[in-house]
Amino acid sequence: MYLIRNVRLLMVGALLLFGLLGCQSLGDTTASRPLMGTGDLGLIVERATGSVLVINTTRHELLGRVEGLGDLSHASVVYSRDGRFGYVFGRDGGLSKVDLLTRTLAGRVVQSGNSIGGAISQDGRYVAVSNYEPGGVKVFDSNTLELEVEVPAVYVGEDGGPARSKTVGLVDAPGNRFVFSLFDANQIWTLDMAEDTPQIVRLEAGDAPYDALITPDGRYYIAGLFGEDGLSMLDLWHSGQGVTEILPGYGKGEQRLPVYKMPHLEGWAVADGRAFFPAVGHHQVLVANTEDWSLSDRIDVQGQPVFVMASPDNRQIWVSFAHPRNDVIQVIDSQTLEVIKTLEPGKAVLHMEYTPRGEEVWVSARDSNRVTVYNTRTLEPVAELEAEKPSGIFFTSRAHTLGL
Amino acid sequence: MYLIRNVRLLMVGALLLFGLLGCQSLGDTTASRPLMGTGDLGLIVERATGSVLVINTTRHELLGRVEGLGDLSHASVVYSRDGRFGYVFGRDGGLSKVDLLTRTLAGRVVQSGNSIGGAISQDGRYVAVSNYEPGGVKVFDSNTLELEVEVPAVYVGEDGGPARSKTVGLVDAPGNRFVFSLFDANQIWTLDMAEDTPQIVRLEAGDAPYDALITPDGRYYIAGLFGEDGLSMLDLWHSGQGVTEILPGYGKGEQRLPVYKMPHLEGWAVADGRAFFPAVGHHQVLVANTEDWSLSDRIDVQGQPVFVMASPDNRQIWVSFAHPRNDVIQVIDSQTLEVIKTLEPGKAVLHMEYTPRGEEVWVSARDSNRVTVYNTRTLEPVAELEAEKPSGIFFTSRAHTLGL
Numbered sequence: 001m002y003l004i005r006n007v008r009l010l011m012v013g014a015l016l017l018f019g020l021l022g023c024q025s026l027g028d029t030t031a032s033r034p035l036m037g038t039g040d041l042g043l044i045v046e047r048a049t050g051s052v053l054v055i056n057t058t059r060h061e062l063l064g065r066v067e068g069l070g071d072l073s074h075a076s077v078v079y080s081r082d083g084r085f086g087y088v089f090g091r092d093g094g095l096s097k098v099d100l101l102t103r104t105l106a107g108r109v110v111q112s113g114n115s116i117g118g119a120i121s122q123d124g125r126y127v128a129v130s131n132y133e134p135g136g137v138k139v140f141d142s143n144t145l146e147l148e149v150e151v152p153a154v155y156v157g158e159d160g161g162p163a164r165s166k167t168v169g170l171v172d173a174p175g176n177r178f179v180f181s182l183f184d185a186n187q188i189w190t191l192d193m194a195e196d197t198p199q200i201v202r203l204e205a206g207d208a209p210y211d212a213l214i215t216p217d218g219r220y221y222i223a224g225l226f227g228e229d230g231l232s233m234l235d236l237w238h239s240g241q242g243v244t245e246i247l248p249g250y251g252k253g254e255q256r257l258p259v260y261k262m263p264h265l266e267g268w269a270v271a272d273g274r275a276f277f278p279a280v281g282h283h284q285v286l287v288a289n290t291e292d293w294s295l296s297d298r299i300d301v302q303g304q305p306v307f308v309m310a311s312p313d314n315r316q317i318w319v320s321f322a323h324p325r326n327d328v329i330q331v332i333d334s335q336t337l338e339v340i341k342t343l344e345p346g347k348a349v350l351h352m353e354y355t356p357r358g359e360e361v362w363v364s365a366r367d368s369n370r371v372t373v374y375n376t377r378t379l380e381p382v383a384e385l386e387a388e389k390p391s392g393i394f395f396t397s398r399a400h401t402l403g404l
Numbered sequence: 405m406y407l408i409r410n411v412r413l414l415m416v417g418a419l420l421l422f423g424l425l426g427c428q429s430l431g432d433t434t435a436s437r438p439l440m441g442t443g444d445l446g447l448i449v450e451r452a453t454g455s456v457l458v459i460n461t462t463r464h465e466l467l468g469r470v471e472g473l474g475d476l477s478h479a480s481v482v483y484s485r486d487g488r489f490g491y492v493f494g495r496d497g498g499l500s501k502v503d504l505l506t507r508t509l510a511g512r513v514v515q516s517g518n519s520i521g522g523a524i525s526q527d528g529r530y531v532a533v534s535n536y537e538p539g540g541v542k543v544f545d546s547n548t549l550e551l552e553v554e555v556p557a558v559y560v561g562e563d564g565g566p567a568r569s570k571t572v573g574l575v576d577a578p579g580n581r582f583v584f585s586l587f588d589a590n591q592i593w594t595l596d597m598a599e600d601t602p603q604i605v606r607l608e609a610g611d612a613p614y615d616a617l618i619t620p621d622g623r624y625y626i627a628g629l630f631g632e633d634g635l636s637m638l639d640l641w642h643s644g645q646g647v648t649e650i651l652p653g654y655g656k657g658e659q660r661l662p663v664y665k666m667p668h669l670e671g672w673a674v675a676d677g678r679a680f681f682p683a684v685g686h687h688q689v690l691v692a693n694t695e696d697w698s699l700s701d702r703i704d705v706q707g708q709p710v711f712v713m714a715s716p717d718n719r720q721i722w723v724s725f726a727h728p729r730n731d732v733i734q735v736i737d738s739q740t741l742e743v744i745k746t747l748e749p750g751k752a753v754l755h756m757e758y759t760p761r762g763e764e765v766w767v768s769a770r771d772s773n774r775v776t777v778y779n780t781r782t783l784e785p786v787a788e789l790e791a792e793k794p795s796g797i798f799f800t801s802r803a804h805t806l807g808l
Contacts, residue, residue: 358806
C-alpha cells in the first residue's frame with residue numbers, strides 16, 4: 001500500500017499541456033542557439049512572477065527567462081547529471097523541468113497541493129519531492145516526470161488511528177537513497193531506490209523536525225528541531241544505531257526570541273572539522289565540533305540567522321538573516337570566528353550561492369530587484385544583475401554534489 | 405626577469421595550424437549536432453595514438469574521438485568553467501584545447517620540450533603548465549592559449565651559479581594561486597595570479613619532491629619526496645610558517661623495494677579525517693590522521709600502489725598498482741581499513757575516475773584496450789567500452805573542484 005510503482009495517472013497530459021507554456025522572454029530564438037557548455041550556468045528564482053532566470057556565472061550574464069512555473073515562494077532547484085535540466089520545486093506542488101539550453105519548460109506536473117522541496121538520486125534517475133499536503137514523498141522518473149514511487153507519510157496519530165505527516169528535509173544520500181523527516185510524526189525515514197522494490201526504514205527522531213541537511217560525504221543526516229533546543233542526527237554509516245540528539249539544550253538559560261523566518265538547514269556549513277548552524281530563536285551561529293558533535297562556540301550575529309554557508313575553501317561563513325534585520329549579510333572568518341565584514345546588498349536579502357570553486361558569491365536582494373556578485377577575496381561587489389523579486393540561486397555544479 | 409606578461413610569440417600561428425588538424429573519427433558531423441549538457445561528459449586519454457575519446461557517463465557511451473594531440477604518455481586534463489573545453493597536457497610539452505561538444509581541437513600549442521601536467525586557475529582564466537625542459541611554469545590565457553606569464557624555475561645550483569629545476573606537482577589553490585614543486589631545487593613555490601603583477605613566494609622543502617596534491621578545501625599542499633621517506637606539507641592558510649615534514653621515516657626498518665612506477669599524488673585521498681597515501685618502495689597504503697598529520701596505520705596491499713583514491717562518499721579507497729603487479733585493483737573499506745575486494749579489470753590497469761556523486765567508477769586497462777565501469781555499491785562491472793591503449797580518465801565535474 002505504501003509503494004505504488006509506475007503510476008501513470010494523468011501526468012502525460014499535464015506534461016504536454018505545460019510543456020507548451022514555456023516561453024523565452026529575453027529575445028532567445030531556438031533556431032540559432034550557439035553550442036555552449038552547461039557547467040557555468042544557473043537559475044535564479046523569481047518568486048513573485050513564477051519565473052526563473054537562466055544565468056552564466058563566467059560572464060555575469062542573463063541568458064533568458066522561463067515563465068509559467070506557478071507559485072515559487074520557497075522554491076528550490078536540483079539538476080540532472082548533465083547539468084542541462086533544472087528541476088524546480090514550487091510551493092504549490094508544481095514540479096517543473098527547465099531546459100537551460102533552450103530556455104523552455106521541458107515538462108511540468110502539479111504533483112501535490114503543497115510541497116517544500118526535493119532532491120535527485122545519486123544516479124540521476126529519480127527526482128523526489130517532499131509534500132506537506134497530502135503528507136508524503138513522491139518519486140518521479142527524471143526523464144519523463146512519470147510517477148515511479150509514492151510514499152505516504154503515515155504514522156500512528158494521537159488518537160491511535162492512522163495520520164499523515166508533513167514531510168520536510170528531503171535529501172539524496174549515497175547508495176541511491178533518499179532521506180527525509182516527518183514534522184508531525186517526529187520521525188526520520190530512509191527510502192532506498194537501489195533495490196527492485198524500494199525499501200523504507202522508519203526511525204524515531206526529536207520533536208518537530210522542520211528541515212535538514214546531509215554532510216558533503218553523505219554520512220550524517222541532521223535535522224533541525226522546532227519543538228526543542230537541539231538537533232536530530234542520523235549516522236547513515238551506522239543507521240542501525242538510530243537517531244541521536246546533538247547540541248541538546250543549546251539555548252538553555254537564554255530567552256527564546258521570536259522566529260519570523262525558519263532557518264534553512266540545507267545551507268548549514270561544514271568547514272575544517274567544524275559545523276556552523278543557525279540557532280533557532282537566538283541571534284547566534286552555533287559551532288559544533290564534528291568529531292563528537294559537541295557545541296564548541298557561539299558566534300553573536302546581528303539577527304536571526306537563516307542561511308549559514310561555508311565558502312568552498314572553508315575560509316568564510318556567510319550568514320543571511322530573517323525579517324526585520326534582513327538587509328545585510330555578515331561574513332565570519334572560519335578560523336577566528338569573528339565577523340569580518342557586514343555587507344549591504346539591498347533590501348530583503350536571503351539567498352546566496354558560491355561559484356563552484358568559491359571565487360565569487362551571488363546574493364539576491366528581493367525587494368531591491370537585484371542580484372549582486374561579490375569577490376570572496378576582496379569582499380567587494382564585481383557585478384549586478386536585475387531580477388524580479390529574486391530569491392533562491394542555484395548553479396548547475398549542484399548536479400555533481402551529494403545532498404544538494 | 406622572472407615574469408613576462410603578454411608574450412605572444414608564434415603561438416597564434418601554431419594555434420591556427422593545429423586547430424585544423426582536429427578530427428572526428430567516430431562519425432560525427434558538426435552540422436546536425438544536438439544540444440547537450442556537458443555535466444556528464446569526460447575524456448579518456450589514448451596514450452599510444454595521441455587521441456582522446458569523448459564519453460558520456462550517463463549512457464556509458466563513446467561520443468567521438470579527437471586526434472592530433474601528440475605524445476600523450478603521462479597526459480592529464482583540466483576543464484574550463486563551463487565544462488565544454490578540456491585542456492590536455494601532453495608529455496611532449498603540447499597543450500591541447502579539446503572542444504567536447506564539437507569533438508574537435510579548438511587550439512594547440514607546443515609550449516616546452518617536456519612537460520608533466522598542469523592546472524586551471526580558480527576563476528578559470530588561466531591554464532598553467534609545469535615543465536621539465538626548460539624547467540619552469542608557463543601560464544596561458546584559457547580562451548586564446550596566449551602566453552601570459554612565464555616563471556623559469558631558477559635556483560642556486562651546486563656550483564653556486566644559476567640552475568633550472570624540473571617543476572612538478574602543479575595545482576590550483578584558492579585566491580587564484582598556483583602551487584608547484586621544484587624537483588631539483590627542493591623547493592615549493594606559490595604563484596599568485598590575483599594581483600596585477602603576479603607574485604612568487606619560494607619556500608624550502610624536502611629532498612626531491614616528485615608530485616603533489618592539494619586537499620579538497622585547498623588548504624594543505626602535500627608533496628611526495630623521492631629522496632627521503634616523508635612528505636613535505638605547506639599549510640596555505642599559514643604559509644608564513646614555511647614547509648613542514650610529515651610522516652618522516654615512514655619506511656624505517658623496512659627494506660625499500662624497487663619503484664617501477666612513481667605514485668601519482670593528485671590521486672591521494674582524504675576521507676573522514678584520514679588521508680591515504682601510497683608508500684614509495686613499500687607495498688603499503690599509509691594512513692595519516694589529518695588532525696596532526698601523524699601516521700596512524702599502514703595497510704598491506706598486493707603491490708606498489710600508484711593511485712589511491714577515495715570514493716566521493718568516503719566509504720571506499722580504490723588502489724591501482726605499478727608494474728609488474730598491475731592487473732588488479734584493490735578496494736579498501738575506509739572504516740575497517742581492510743581490503744574488501746580485489747578486482748581484475750584487465751591488463752595494465754592504472755587510471756580510475758569516479759562519477760561525481762560516486763555511484764560508479766571507470767577503470768582503464770591499457771593492454772586490454774578496454775575501459776570497465778563498476779558500480780561502487782555492488783563492486784560489479786556494469787559496462788565496458790573499447791579504447792586504444794586507454795590511460796587517464798577525466799570527467800568534466802573536475803571543472804568545479806579545487807585542485808583537480
